[in-house]
Amino acid sequence: MPGLTAFPPFPNDVPTHPLLIIDYQLLLQNDEEEINRLWQAATELGFWYLKNHGADEEVSGMFDMGAETMALPLDEKMKFEQGDDGMSAGYKAAGLVATDATGAKDTAEFINISKDDVLAWPGFVHRTYPSTVNARMENTIVPFVKKSLEVNSNLIKVFNKKLGLPEGTLEKFHTHDIPSGSEARCIKNPPKPEQPNQDIKVAIGAHTDFGSLSFLHNRLGGLQVLPPGYTEWQYVKPIPGHAICNIGDSLAIFSGGILRSNLHRVVPPPREQSKYERWSLVFFTRPGNTHPLRALADLSPMIADAVSKAPNPETYNTGATAGDWFSRRIKNQRLKNRTGPETWAASRGTEHAPLVK
Numbered sequence: 221m222p223g224l225t226a227f228p229p230f231p232n233d234v235p236t237h238p239l240l241i242i243d244y245q246l247l248l249q250n251d252e253e254e255i256n257r258l259w260q261a262a263t264e265l266g267f268w269y270l271k272n273h274g275a276d277e278e279v280s281g282m283f284d285m286g287a288e289t290m291a292l293p294l295d296e297k298m299k300f301e302q303g304d305d306g307m308s309a310g311y312k313a314a315g316l317v318a319t320d321a322t323g324a325k326d327t328a329e330f331i332n333i334s335k336d337d338v339l340a341w342p343g344f345v346h347r348t349y350p351s352t353v354n355a356r357m358e359n360t361i362v363p364f365v366k367k368s369l370e371v372n373s374n375l376i377k378v379f380n381k382k383l384g385l386p387e388g389t390l391e392k393f394h395t396h397d398i399p400s401g402s403e404a405r406c407i408k409n410p411p412k413p414e415q416p417n418q419d420i421k422v423a424i425g426a427h428t429d430f431g432s433l434s435f436l437h438n439r440l441g442g443l444q445v446l447p448p449g450y451t452e453w454q455y456v457k458p459i460p461g462h463a464i465c466n467i468g469d470s471l472a473i474f475s476g477g478i479l480r481s482n483l484h485r486v487v488p489p490p491r492e493q494s495k496y497e498r499w500s501l502v503f504f505t506r507p508g509n510t511h512p513l514r515a516l517a518d519l520s521p522m523i524a525d526a527v528s529k530a531p532n533p534e535t536y537n538t539g540a541t542a543g544d545w546f547s548r549r550i551k552n553q554r555l556k557n558r559t560g561p562e563t564w565a566a567s568r569g570t571e572h573a574p575l576v577k
Protein backbone atom coordinates (compact mmCIF):
# COMPACT_ATOMS: atom_id res chain seq x y z
CA MET A 221 0.00 0.00 0.00
CA PRO A 222 1.50 3.38 -0.95
CA GLY A 223 2.51 5.33 2.10
CA LEU A 224 2.77 2.17 4.14
CA THR A 225 5.63 0.46 2.37
CA ALA A 226 8.26 2.50 0.54
CA PHE A 227 8.21 6.28 0.73
CA PRO A 228 10.81 9.06 0.99
CA PRO A 229 12.09 9.92 4.47
CA PHE A 230 10.67 12.83 6.45
CA PRO A 231 12.78 15.85 5.37
CA ASN A 232 15.14 17.38 7.92
CA ASP A 233 14.60 21.02 6.89
CA VAL A 234 11.00 21.65 7.91
CA PRO A 235 9.97 23.09 11.31
CA THR A 236 9.47 20.06 13.54
CA HIS A 237 8.45 19.95 17.19
CA PRO A 238 10.22 17.39 19.37
CA LEU A 239 8.05 15.25 21.64
CA LEU A 240 9.19 13.34 24.71
CA ILE A 241 9.54 9.59 24.10
CA ILE A 242 7.77 7.61 26.82
CA ASP A 243 8.47 3.91 27.34
CA TYR A 244 5.18 2.08 27.98
CA GLN A 245 6.94 -0.91 29.56
CA LEU A 246 8.65 1.35 32.11
CA LEU A 247 5.26 2.88 33.00
CA LEU A 248 3.90 -0.63 33.61
CA GLN A 249 6.82 -1.20 35.97
CA ASN A 250 5.85 1.98 37.87
CA ASP A 251 9.19 3.57 36.99
CA GLU A 252 9.02 6.91 38.79
CA GLU A 253 11.25 8.78 36.38
CA GLU A 254 9.21 7.63 33.38
CA ILE A 255 5.95 8.54 35.14
CA ASN A 256 7.34 12.02 35.77
CA ARG A 257 8.30 12.39 32.12
CA LEU A 258 4.81 11.34 31.02
CA TRP A 259 3.38 13.91 33.41
CA GLN A 260 5.65 16.59 31.97
CA ALA A 261 4.58 15.70 28.40
CA ALA A 262 0.88 15.58 29.29
CA THR A 263 0.86 18.88 31.16
CA GLU A 264 3.21 20.98 28.97
CA LEU A 265 2.20 20.05 25.41
CA GLY A 266 -0.29 17.21 25.79
CA PHE A 267 1.49 15.13 23.08
CA TRP A 268 4.19 12.46 23.39
CA TYR A 269 5.62 9.45 21.56
CA LEU A 270 4.90 6.06 23.13
CA LYS A 271 7.35 3.24 22.49
CA ASN A 272 7.16 -0.46 23.43
CA HIS A 273 3.34 -0.32 23.37
CA GLY A 274 3.13 -3.82 21.90
CA ALA A 275 0.37 -3.01 19.37
CA ASP A 276 2.37 -3.21 16.10
CA GLU A 277 0.68 -6.33 14.79
CA GLU A 278 -2.83 -5.06 15.58
CA VAL A 279 -1.97 -1.71 13.95
CA SER A 280 -0.77 -3.38 10.77
CA GLY A 281 -4.00 -5.41 10.47
CA MET A 282 -6.03 -2.23 10.96
CA PHE A 283 -4.23 -0.51 8.08
CA ASP A 284 -5.14 -3.49 5.88
CA MET A 285 -8.76 -3.19 7.02
CA GLY A 286 -8.63 0.54 6.16
CA ALA A 287 -7.22 -0.13 2.68
CA GLU A 288 -9.87 -2.79 1.98
CA THR A 289 -12.63 -0.44 3.15
CA MET A 290 -11.46 2.63 1.22
CA ALA A 291 -11.17 0.46 -1.93
CA LEU A 292 -14.95 -0.18 -1.87
CA PRO A 293 -16.99 1.80 -4.44
CA LEU A 294 -18.01 5.22 -3.09
CA ASP A 295 -21.73 4.40 -3.29
CA GLU A 296 -21.15 1.33 -1.11
CA LYS A 297 -19.20 3.39 1.47
CA MET A 298 -21.91 6.09 1.42
CA LYS A 299 -24.46 3.56 2.70
CA PHE A 300 -22.55 3.74 5.98
CA GLU A 301 -21.90 7.51 6.06
CA GLN A 302 -21.93 9.09 9.55
CA GLY A 303 -24.67 11.55 8.57
CA ASP A 304 -25.40 15.10 9.75
CA ASP A 305 -26.98 14.44 13.14
CA GLY A 306 -23.84 14.36 15.28
CA MET A 307 -23.01 10.65 15.11
CA SER A 308 -19.34 9.91 14.58
CA ALA A 309 -19.46 6.16 13.92
CA GLY A 310 -19.42 5.15 10.25
CA TYR A 311 -17.79 6.33 7.02
CA LYS A 312 -16.94 9.98 6.40
CA ALA A 313 -16.36 10.90 2.76
CA ALA A 314 -13.79 13.58 1.85
CA GLY A 315 -15.12 17.14 1.61
CA LEU A 316 -18.07 16.82 4.00
CA VAL A 317 -16.66 18.71 6.99
CA ALA A 318 -15.24 22.22 7.39
CA THR A 319 -11.55 22.78 8.13
CA ASP A 320 -11.91 26.44 9.16
CA ALA A 321 -14.35 29.29 9.79
CA THR A 322 -14.71 29.98 6.04
CA GLY A 323 -16.11 26.49 5.51
CA ALA A 324 -13.15 25.17 3.44
CA LYS A 325 -13.67 21.46 2.71
CA ASP A 326 -11.51 18.73 4.24
CA THR A 327 -9.69 16.26 1.95
CA ALA A 328 -9.57 13.15 4.19
CA GLU A 329 -11.91 10.18 4.13
CA PHE A 330 -12.17 7.91 7.13
CA ILE A 331 -13.95 5.00 8.74
CA ASN A 332 -14.89 5.31 12.41
CA ILE A 333 -15.69 2.07 14.22
CA SER A 334 -17.36 2.48 17.61
CA LYS A 335 -15.82 0.61 20.54
CA ASP A 336 -19.33 -0.30 21.76
CA ASP A 337 -20.16 -1.92 18.40
CA VAL A 338 -16.84 -3.80 18.38
CA LEU A 339 -17.39 -5.18 21.90
CA ALA A 340 -21.02 -6.08 21.05
CA TRP A 341 -20.06 -7.94 17.83
CA PRO A 342 -21.84 -9.85 16.22
CA GLY A 343 -24.52 -7.55 17.62
CA PHE A 344 -24.18 -3.77 17.65
CA VAL A 345 -25.00 -0.76 19.84
CA HIS A 346 -24.83 2.26 17.51
CA ARG A 347 -24.74 1.05 13.90
CA THR A 348 -23.58 -1.50 11.30
CA TYR A 349 -20.48 -1.29 9.04
CA PRO A 350 -19.26 -2.17 5.52
CA SER A 351 -18.52 -5.85 4.74
CA THR A 352 -14.75 -5.20 4.86
CA VAL A 353 -15.08 -4.11 8.49
CA ASN A 354 -17.30 -7.05 9.45
CA ALA A 355 -14.87 -9.48 7.81
CA ARG A 356 -12.04 -8.29 10.02
CA MET A 357 -14.00 -7.70 13.20
CA GLU A 358 -12.89 -10.79 15.09
CA ASN A 359 -9.33 -11.17 13.86
CA THR A 360 -8.24 -7.56 13.56
CA ILE A 361 -10.59 -4.95 15.04
CA VAL A 362 -11.51 -6.59 18.36
CA PRO A 363 -7.81 -7.23 19.21
CA PHE A 364 -6.82 -3.66 18.19
CA VAL A 365 -9.63 -2.08 20.23
CA LYS A 366 -8.88 -4.22 23.30
CA LYS A 367 -5.16 -3.47 23.11
CA SER A 368 -5.76 0.26 22.63
CA LEU A 369 -8.25 0.39 25.51
CA GLU A 370 -5.68 -1.30 27.73
CA VAL A 371 -2.86 1.09 26.78
CA ASN A 372 -5.05 4.18 27.21
CA SER A 373 -6.50 2.92 30.47
CA ASN A 374 -3.03 2.31 31.92
CA LEU A 375 -2.01 5.87 31.01
CA ILE A 376 -5.24 7.24 32.50
CA LYS A 377 -4.45 5.39 35.77
CA VAL A 378 -1.13 7.23 35.94
CA PHE A 379 -2.91 10.57 35.48
CA ASN A 380 -5.50 9.68 38.13
CA LYS A 381 -2.76 9.14 40.69
CA LYS A 382 -0.73 12.20 39.69
CA LEU A 383 -3.84 14.41 39.89
CA GLY A 384 -4.40 13.27 43.48
CA LEU A 385 -7.83 11.80 42.62
CA PRO A 386 -9.23 8.91 44.70
CA GLU A 387 -8.22 5.59 43.18
CA GLY A 388 -10.40 4.56 40.22
CA THR A 389 -12.01 7.99 39.70
CA LEU A 390 -11.07 8.49 36.04
CA GLU A 391 -11.63 4.79 35.35
CA LYS A 392 -15.28 5.18 36.41
CA PHE A 393 -15.80 7.71 33.61
CA HIS A 394 -14.59 5.14 31.07
CA THR A 395 -16.41 1.92 32.00
CA HIS A 396 -18.01 -0.17 29.25
CA ASP A 397 -21.55 -0.30 30.66
CA ILE A 398 -22.44 3.21 29.40
CA PRO A 399 -22.35 3.89 25.62
CA SER A 400 -19.54 6.26 24.67
CA GLY A 401 -17.90 7.95 21.71
CA SER A 402 -14.79 5.75 22.02
CA GLU A 403 -13.82 4.60 18.54
CA ALA A 404 -11.13 3.40 16.14
CA ARG A 405 -10.52 5.57 13.06
CA CYS A 406 -8.57 4.75 9.90
CA ILE A 407 -7.85 7.82 7.75
CA LYS A 408 -6.81 8.09 4.08
CA ASN A 409 -5.67 11.38 2.57
CA PRO A 410 -4.90 11.49 -1.18
CA PRO A 411 -1.54 12.68 -2.59
CA LYS A 412 -1.29 16.46 -3.05
CA PRO A 413 -2.24 17.48 -6.63
CA GLU A 414 0.78 18.70 -8.60
CA GLN A 415 -0.37 22.23 -9.35
CA PRO A 416 2.03 25.08 -8.65
CA ASN A 417 0.98 27.85 -6.25
CA GLN A 418 -2.04 25.98 -5.12
CA ASP A 419 -3.24 26.84 -1.62
CA ILE A 420 -2.49 24.05 0.81
CA LYS A 421 -5.61 21.97 1.19
CA VAL A 422 -5.94 21.02 4.82
CA ALA A 423 -6.75 17.34 5.34
CA ILE A 424 -8.13 17.77 8.88
CA GLY A 425 -8.62 21.32 10.21
CA ALA A 426 -7.19 22.69 13.47
CA HIS A 427 -8.87 20.95 16.39
CA THR A 428 -8.44 19.59 19.86
CA ASP A 429 -9.48 15.97 20.28
CA PHE A 430 -12.96 15.54 21.75
CA GLY A 431 -12.40 12.78 24.28
CA SER A 432 -9.85 11.71 26.91
CA LEU A 433 -6.85 10.11 25.22
CA SER A 434 -5.86 9.41 21.59
CA PHE A 435 -3.48 6.61 20.53
CA LEU A 436 -2.27 7.51 17.02
CA HIS A 437 -0.20 5.65 14.43
CA ASN A 438 1.00 7.35 11.26
CA ARG A 439 3.81 6.79 8.76
CA LEU A 440 4.12 9.95 6.68
CA GLY A 441 4.39 13.45 8.11
CA GLY A 442 1.44 15.82 7.94
CA LEU A 443 0.39 16.01 11.58
CA GLN A 444 1.17 19.46 12.97
CA VAL A 445 0.85 20.98 16.45
CA LEU A 446 0.62 24.60 17.53
CA PRO A 447 2.60 24.48 20.80
CA PRO A 448 1.78 27.01 23.54
CA GLY A 449 3.33 30.40 22.70
CA TYR A 450 3.95 29.53 19.01
CA THR A 451 2.35 31.28 16.06
CA GLU A 452 3.59 28.84 13.38
CA TRP A 453 2.41 25.25 13.00
CA GLN A 454 5.14 22.65 13.64
CA TYR A 455 5.28 19.17 12.10
CA VAL A 456 5.43 16.13 14.36
CA LYS A 457 7.87 13.71 12.75
CA PRO A 458 6.64 10.11 12.64
CA ILE A 459 9.09 7.65 14.23
CA PRO A 460 8.70 4.00 13.11
CA GLY A 461 7.22 1.78 15.83
CA HIS A 462 6.36 4.79 18.01
CA ALA A 463 2.75 5.76 18.58
CA ILE A 464 1.82 9.40 19.16
CA CYS A 465 -0.46 9.95 22.15
CA ASN A 466 -2.36 13.07 23.04
CA ILE A 467 -4.72 14.41 25.66
CA GLY A 468 -8.23 15.44 24.52
CA ASP A 469 -10.82 17.86 25.90
CA SER A 470 -12.40 15.55 28.48
CA LEU A 471 -9.18 14.97 30.42
CA ALA A 472 -8.34 18.66 30.11
CA ILE A 473 -11.74 19.53 31.62
CA PHE A 474 -11.73 16.83 34.34
CA SER A 475 -8.26 18.05 35.42
CA GLY A 476 -9.16 21.75 35.45
CA GLY A 477 -6.68 22.37 32.61
CA ILE A 478 -3.71 20.65 34.29
CA LEU A 479 -3.65 18.11 31.44
CA ARG A 480 -3.37 19.92 28.11
CA SER A 481 -5.63 19.32 25.09
CA ASN A 482 -3.49 20.93 22.39
CA LEU A 483 -4.53 22.20 18.96
CA HIS A 484 -3.36 20.10 16.01
CA ARG A 485 -4.23 19.58 12.36
CA VAL A 486 -3.28 17.43 9.35
CA VAL A 487 -1.84 18.98 6.17
CA PRO A 488 -0.22 17.26 3.15
CA PRO A 489 3.05 15.54 4.12
CA PRO A 490 6.17 17.68 3.56
CA ARG A 491 8.13 17.81 0.27
CA GLU A 492 8.51 14.49 -1.62
CA GLN A 493 6.24 12.70 0.87
CA SER A 494 3.30 14.79 -0.41
CA LYS A 495 3.18 12.64 -3.57
CA TYR A 496 2.03 9.64 -1.54
CA GLU A 497 -1.29 8.64 -0.04
CA ARG A 498 -1.22 9.31 3.68
CA TRP A 499 -2.73 6.71 6.02
CA SER A 500 -3.20 7.06 9.74
CA LEU A 501 -4.98 5.18 12.48
CA VAL A 502 -6.28 6.40 15.82
CA PHE A 503 -8.01 4.91 18.81
CA PHE A 504 -9.92 7.51 20.84
CA THR A 505 -10.85 6.70 24.45
CA ARG A 506 -13.80 8.92 25.39
CA PRO A 507 -15.96 9.07 28.55
CA GLY A 508 -19.36 7.41 28.77
CA ASN A 509 -21.96 9.68 27.12
CA THR A 510 -23.97 10.48 30.26
CA HIS A 511 -21.04 11.75 32.38
CA PRO A 512 -21.03 15.51 32.99
CA LEU A 513 -17.90 17.25 31.70
CA ARG A 514 -16.66 19.33 34.62
CA ALA A 515 -13.48 19.84 36.61
CA LEU A 516 -13.21 17.29 39.43
CA ALA A 517 -12.29 20.06 41.89
CA ASP A 518 -14.29 18.47 44.74
CA LEU A 519 -12.21 15.30 44.44
CA SER A 520 -8.69 16.73 44.23
CA PRO A 521 -7.14 19.75 45.96
CA MET A 522 -4.69 20.02 43.06
CA ILE A 523 -7.55 20.38 40.56
CA ALA A 524 -9.42 22.80 42.86
CA ASP A 525 -6.29 24.95 43.01
CA ALA A 526 -5.83 24.86 39.21
CA VAL A 527 -9.45 25.94 38.60
CA SER A 528 -9.17 28.75 41.16
CA LYS A 529 -6.15 30.13 39.28
CA ALA A 530 -7.45 29.52 35.74
CA PRO A 531 -7.90 32.61 33.53
CA ASN A 532 -11.23 31.18 32.25
CA PRO A 533 -12.56 28.94 35.04
CA GLU A 534 -15.90 28.68 33.18
CA THR A 535 -14.10 26.50 30.58
CA TYR A 536 -14.12 23.74 33.20
CA ASN A 537 -17.81 23.83 33.98
CA THR A 538 -19.26 23.07 30.58
CA GLY A 539 -22.82 22.26 31.62
CA ALA A 540 -22.59 19.51 28.98
CA THR A 541 -22.36 15.75 29.21
CA ALA A 542 -19.55 13.96 27.35
CA GLY A 543 -22.14 12.78 24.79
CA ASP A 544 -23.48 16.34 24.21
CA TRP A 545 -19.97 17.74 23.85
CA PHE A 546 -19.03 15.09 21.34
CA SER A 547 -22.13 15.30 19.13
CA ARG A 548 -22.15 19.14 19.20
CA ARG A 549 -18.60 19.20 17.85
CA ILE A 550 -19.22 16.58 15.16
CA LYS A 551 -22.52 18.06 14.04
CA ASN A 552 -21.20 21.59 13.63
CA GLN A 553 -18.21 20.46 11.57
CA ARG A 554 -20.52 19.00 8.93
CA LEU A 555 -20.85 21.39 5.96
CA LYS A 556 -24.50 20.39 5.50
CA ASN A 557 -25.22 22.08 8.85
CA ARG A 558 -23.22 25.23 8.08
CA THR A 559 -24.96 28.61 8.17
CA GLY A 560 -21.77 30.72 8.49
CA PRO A 561 -18.66 31.19 10.68
CA GLU A 562 -20.87 30.70 13.74
CA THR A 563 -21.26 27.02 12.83
CA TRP A 564 -17.48 26.59 12.93
CA ALA A 565 -17.41 28.42 16.29
CA ALA A 566 -20.06 26.02 17.56
CA SER A 567 -17.82 23.05 16.68
CA ARG A 568 -14.93 24.20 18.86
CA GLY A 569 -13.42 22.61 21.96
CA THR A 570 -11.34 23.69 24.96
CA GLU A 571 -8.55 25.50 23.10
CA HIS A 572 -10.84 27.88 21.32
CA ALA A 573 -12.23 31.12 22.67
CA PRO A 574 -14.98 31.96 23.08
CA LEU A 575 -16.02 28.54 24.24
CA VAL A 576 -19.41 27.71 22.78
CA LYS A 577 -21.59 25.38 24.81
Ligand SMILES: O=C(O)CCC(=O)C(=O)O
Pocket residue numbers: 405407424429436438442443484485486500501502
Ligand atom coordinates in the same frame (compact mmCIF):
# COMPACT_ATOMS: atom_id res chain seq x y z
O1 LIG B 1 -3.74 11.66 11.03
C1 LIG B 1 -3.17 12.14 12.00
O2 LIG B 1 -1.92 12.12 12.10
C2 LIG B 1 -3.96 12.82 13.10
C3 LIG B 1 -5.46 12.60 13.02
C4 LIG B 1 -6.24 13.41 14.02
O3 LIG B 1 -5.79 14.38 14.59
C5 LIG B 1 -7.64 13.01 14.34
O4 LIG B 1 -8.20 12.17 13.62
O5 LIG B 1 -8.20 13.57 15.32
Ligand SMILES: [Fe+2]
Pocket residue numbers: 427428429484
Ligand atom coordinates in the same frame (compact mmCIF):
# COMPACT_ATOMS: atom_id res chain seq x y z
FE1 LIG C 1 -6.98 14.86 16.35
